[in-house]
Amino acid sequence: MEFSNAYQPGDVVYVIIRNPHVQGVANVQEAAVVNNPDHPGELALFVYETYYPLTDEVAVYQTLNQAEQEFNEAFGSVENEDYYG
Secondary structure (H helix, E strand, C coil): CCHHHCCCCCCEEEEEEECCCCCCCEEEEEEEEEECCCCCCCEEEEECCEEEECCCCCCEECCHHHHHHHHHHHHCCHHHCCCCC
16 A cells, blocks of 8 residues: 555544654654645644644554554653653
């Protein structure tokens, strides 16, 4: 299946997104697949009131569980770390 055909406007997906103000912070976020208002005919992800291009360079997950598993592999699990604060 070609990437561009994998999603339709209205699909709900999950992405790992970095905090733009603190690059060391990332989280799993629900996103909506929408028609890109800036580029007709293209799809975008709508997250945090912002449109992001939907390209094959973005890791998009169909389920929250898949996204959380990948997040834990990439960043580690908070449950396994000593956290003070």
